[in-house]
Amino acid sequence: MAATADHRRARILEVVHELGTVRVADLAARLGMPTVTVRRDVAALAEAGRLRRSHGSVALPEPGTDTPANATGAVGGAGAAALLGSTGQTATGVPDGRGRVIGMLVPAIGSYSDEIIDGARSAATAAGARLVLGISPAGAGDGRGQVARMLESGVDGLLLTPNGLPDGPADGSDWLGGLPVPAVLVERRAAPGSAAAGLDAVGSDHRHGVLLALRHLAGLGHRSVLLAARQDTWTAHEVRAGYADAVRLLGLEPRPALDLHRSGGPPVPTDPERLADRLALAVEEGVRAALVHGDRDAIQLPPLLRARGLRVPEDLALVSYDDAFAALTTPPLTAVAPPRRAVGAVALDLLLRRLGPADLPAHHIGLLPTLAVRSSCGALPGQD
CATH class of the missing domain: 3.40.50.2300 (Response regulator)
Structure with a gap:
């Protein structure tokens, strides 16, 4: 029987109390849980002020640090609590991305990718997040080298358009299923039955x-x-x-x-x-x-x-x-x-929601051209 969210989060707190600062990937391995699930639970615990996150690691809050329950300042306290809803949204409905760094992998810079990037960048700016870009040109592999470098830099999540074709081998996208941070495929879907088939995906129909x-x-x-x-x-x-x-x-x-x-x-x-x-x-x-x-x-x-x-x-x-x-x-x-710009914006929005405390099912979203x-x-x- 699957553990409840409360039980998972209690176990996470136990391990962090025991070890102090620990990488999220190591935490997931120790608990025997999927990394994506642990990241989601860590995000919820951090939102509640019970954990502190920094560059892919997690630790207990510093002594005396205000939490949403006792803070009174305009930023990060009562003011921030008033802006956020239960799904981690601001009062305008935009997901809260303050302090988030999002890595984005594209196969090329050109008219098609440019508009997707622009849509994602605008959505990131509106949410208070920062977008960093990696390029994997055609013929240069599937982009996992660029993704590895973005992960090393401490990104919180990934928007990915890896090279590959729909009729490629089923195991060609398996590496995507083992990423230590949440990821959304952009104008791509993983092969059915592959280890990455359950990833979120946003693209044009x-x-x-x-x-x-x-x-x-x-x-x-x-x-x-x-x-x-x-x-x-x-x-x-x-x-x-x-x-x-x-x-x-x-x-x-x-x-x-x-x-x-x-x-x-x-x-x-x-x-x-x-x-x-x-x-x-x-x-x-x-x-x-x-x-x-x-x-x-x-x-x-x-x-x-x-x-x-x-x-x-x-x-x-x-x-x-x-x-x-x-x-x-x-x-x-x-x-x-x-709908190129909309694809980028919706993908960024979905990734920020995935990084929030809400427990979302996987989304495969097809936006209709005109x-x-x-x-x-x-x-x-x-x-x-």
Whole structure:
């Protein structure tokens, strides 16, 4: 039978009384409890003033230190107690992150990651927490080296976007299950059945985003939509899976995807001339609509197609999957917009709640993309 929270916390206090200052990871090993559970209980005990935390370690409060029960100062005493609710929130509903340091691992700096980082940074600032960044570029491993360095620096929790693909080996993410601090996967999910499958995860529901695009094109009368996408990124895999699902659901004619993947080495731009040639050939075969992942490739296509005697949208309705720059071309591109900033903000919010005293179940949160309708698909903005 699982121990109650009160029983677990009583055992934690016993060990800390016995040992004095002790690392949380060592405390968890001594008690035979998951590190995540011990960290959550330690957070609750620290909030109650019964323990003191510092850089991954825990100790008894210094003699004479005020606790929430007897403090009277405006900060850390009655004033702070008035701001915090039972879930560790401020009066505005923002999780309390004062003094927290959050490590964030991203695979690259670019338009997609930048917006996620910005969302997380804004949420951290609002909560009083500090965000530190680690970068694990494609081809540089899964990022555990960067994570180890952030853990050594004393971060309280982690937002993680490790390199890897959905169809990777089930044990490829097992290292994530042994982290000594709470972690939230961002735009990733661990393989089902892996040691990390129970981690919190927040990401865009890219399959829903593709469905929005294809349903819109089907509503305009298209019965065949061509997908052009990479296959060497997590998002591209989800877009491809979403295409297969949407084609089946909407009764569209399935077509093989145009593969924009370049194997080996870091990502490089697609050859736009070659992509335009392949789309022109598809038009000759009767295709009149295409979804291109993402903006970097899609925005180059209208002038290249014009050079081949094809007009957008008259000869080919064009939709981009990204919407970072899609509105800036001629004609402006209809585009699926993943909620990048919201993903970062929600992930940071969830991690701070995980660090608080509340005993939360694991969350797998999928945020829905939106479709910005512009003239490149032959419909008027706002037309569904």
